[in-house]
Amino acid sequence: MKLYASTLKQTGTARFDWRALSHKLWSSDLQFGSTRGGLVLMAMLVAGALLSETGVHYGLFELGALLRAKTVVAFANVRELLLSELDAVVASWLVIGIGARVLFGVAAAVLDMLFYRKITGRRFDWEGMVNLAVVNVIFLCTALLTFMNASFQVPLRWYESLISRVPTLLELDGNLAVIAACLAGDLCFYWSHRLCHKVRLFWNLGHINHHRARDMSQLTHSVDPHALFLDTAGGKVFVLLFLPLATKLFTADLSGSGWALVAVMAIDVWLNPSHSVFLYQAEIRLRVLRWFRWLLVTPAVHYTHHSREPRHNISDGANFAARFSLWDRLFGTYVEPPAYIPETGLYGEQVDYCRNPLRFVLLPYVKLYRELRDHELKYWPAILFGPTSWQPRPRAKAQGQHGDELRGARAAAPGARLRPGLAQPRGAHTSMPAAAGTVIAAEEVACAIQSSRGSEGHASVSV
Numbered sequence: 001m002k003l004y005a006s007t008l009k010q011t012g013t014a015r016f017d018w019r020a021l022s023h024k025l026w027s028s029d030l031q032f033g034s035t036r037g038g039l040v041l042m043a044m045l046v047a048g049a050l051l052s053e054t055g056v057h058y059g060l061f062e063l064g065a066l067l068r069a070k071t072v073v074a075f076a077n078v079r080e081l082l083l084s085e086l087d088a089v090v091a092s093w094l095v096i097g098i099g100a101r102v103l104f105g106v107a108a109a110v111l112d113m114l115f116y117r118k119i120t121g122r123r124f125d126w127e128g129m130v131n132l133a134v135v136n137v138i139f140l141c142t143a144l145l146t147f148m149n150a151s152f153q154v155p156l157r158w159y160e161s162l163i164s165r166v167p168t169l170l171e172l173d174g175n176l177a178v179i180a181a182c183l184a185g186d187l188c189f190y191w192s193h194r195l196c197h198k199v200r201l202f203w204n205l206g207h208i209n210h211h212r213a214r215d216m217s218q219l220t221h222s223v224d225p226h227a228l229f230l231d232t233a234g235g236k237v238f239v240l241l242f243l244p245l246a247t248k249l250f251t252a253d254l255s256g257s258g259w260a261l262v263a264v265m266a267i268d269v270w271l272n273p274s275h276s277v278f279l280y281q282a283e284i285r286l287r288v289l290r291w292f293r294w295l296l297v298t299p300a301v302h303y304t305h306h307s308r309e310p311r312h313n314i315s316d317g318a319n320f321a322a323r324f325s326l327w328d329r330l331f332g333t334y335v336e337p338p339a340y341i342p343e344t345g346l347y348g349e350q351v352d353y354c355r356n357p358l359r360f361v362l363l364p365y366v367k368l369y370r371e372l373r374d375h376e377l378k379y380w381p382a383i384l385f386g387p388t389s390w391q392p393r394p395r396a397k398a399q400g401q402h403g404d405e406l407r408g409a410r411a412a413a414p415g416a417r418l419r420p421g422l423a424q425p426r427g428a429h430t431s432m433p434a435a436a437g438t439v440i441a442a443e444e445v446a447c448a449i450q451s452s453r454g455s456e457g458h459a460s461v462s463v
C-alpha cells in the first residue's frame with residue numbers, strides 16, 4: 001500500500017495514488033515466483049485457466065447438453081442440423097463425433113501442457129496460459145456485447161433481407177452437398193483469413209492477437225475478438241457475409257448427406273486441435289500422417305502458419321486455409337511444415353507479447369489511437385485500411401517523444417528490428433509483414449524490457 005499512498009503533510013491523511021496503481025496495473029507482467037506461495041498461486045491460477053479453456057472454450061461443460069440436444073451445429077458457419085431429419089444411426093454417430101472432437105481437443109491440450117518441455121525443449125508458458133485464458137474469456141464475451149447492442153441488429157436485418165432476395169441457382173443434396181459446403185466454406189475462410197493478414201485494421205485490432213502468443217500450444221494461444229465489427233476485425237467478413245450469399249446461390253441440404261457427414265466429422269476430430277505441439281510431434285514421427293498434407297490442413301500445417309521464420313512468410317503469412325491445403329497450393333501460399341516444431345510469433349523481433357490481460361487486450365487500440373492522433377486526417381484511410389506491411393511516418397513530435405525509449409528498447413532487446421521511421425509507399429511490401437516491424441511504442445518497450453528479463457530465454461520467439 002505504501003507504494004500507492006502519499007502522506008499529506010497538511011492533514012496527516014493518506015491519499016491513494018491512482019496514477020501509480022494504474023501504471024503498475026498496465027506495466028506489470030504475470031510472473032510466478034519459485035517460493036512456496038508463488039507455486040501455490042501458480043497451481044490455483046493454472047487450474048482455473050485449465051477449467052476455463054477446456055470447459056468453456058473447448059466445450060467440455062456442454063457435453064451433457066449434447067446428449068439431450070435435438071439440433072446440433074456440426075461445423076462453424078453451417079446452420080444447425082435437426083437430428084430428427086437425419087437417419088437415426090447417422091445422427092447418433094454425428095453426436096458421437098461432436099463429443100469425440102471436444103474430448104480429443106481437451107486431450108491434446110492436456111498432453112501439450114504435460115509434454116511441452118519434452119517435445120520442444122522449452123519451458124511451458126504457465127504465465128502465458130493464465131493470461132490467455134483471461135483474454136479468451138474477454139474476447140468470447142465481445143460477441144455477447146456486440147449482439148446485445150440493439151443498433152447492431154439493424155444492419156444485420158438489412159443484410160438478411162438482402163440475402164432473402166437472392167435466387168437459388170443450384171439445389172444440392174447428399175454427398176455432393178457436403179463436399180460443396182466444405183469446399184465453399186473453406187474457400188471463404190481462406191480469403192477472409194488472408195485478408196485479415198493483409199489489411200491493417202483487421203490485423204491490428206483483431207487477428208494479430210491470435211498470432212501474438214509465444215511458445216504456442218493448444219493452451220497458449222488466443223482466439224480472435226469475436227463479433228467485433230461483424231467479426232471483420234477478425235477478418236471473417238467473407239465467412240459471415242459471403243458464405244450466406246454463396247450458400248443461397250447454391251443450397252446445400254446436409255440432412256440427406258448421410259455417412260459423408262460422419263466421415264467429415266471424423267476428419268475434423270483430428271484437424272480441430274491445430275495448435276498442438278503433441279499432434280505436430282506425432283506427424284514428425286508418423287509418415288502416414290504426413291501423407292494427409294496433400295489434401296488436408298493437418299495440425300502441423302496450421303502450426304507452421306504461426307511460425308515466425310521469414311522463409312515461412314510467403315504473402316504476409318502462409319497456410320491460410322482451415323481444412324483443405326488445396327487452396328494454399330492453388331494460390332501459391334502453401335509451405336511444407338519443417339521436420340521440427342518452429343518457433344511461433346510475429347515476424348521480426350516484434351515485442352508486443354505480454355502476460356498482462358489488460359495490456360494484451362488494450363494495447364492494439366492504444367497503438368491505433370496514437371497513430372490516428374499523430375497524423376493528419378488524410379493519412380487515416382491508409383492507417384486504417386492500408387496494407388499491414390505499410391507503416392505511417394512518425395511525426396517529429398512523436399519521434400521526439402519516443403526517441404529515447406526506442407534507443408532504450410534497442411539496448412534492452414538486442415537485435416530488435418526498429419523501422420527507421422520513413423514512410424513507405426502505400427502497397428510497398430517489405431520482407432516482414434506488417435505485424436512485424438513496427439515503430440515500437442512506449443508500452444511495447446516496457447514489454448520488451450520485461451520479456452528480455454524473462455527467465456524463459458525466448459526473447460526471440462512467438463506468434
Ligand SMILES: [Zn+2]
Nearest residue numbers: 193197207305
Ligand atoms: Zn492467421
Ligand SMILES: [Zn+2]
Nearest residue numbers: 210275302306
Ligand atoms: Zn491458429
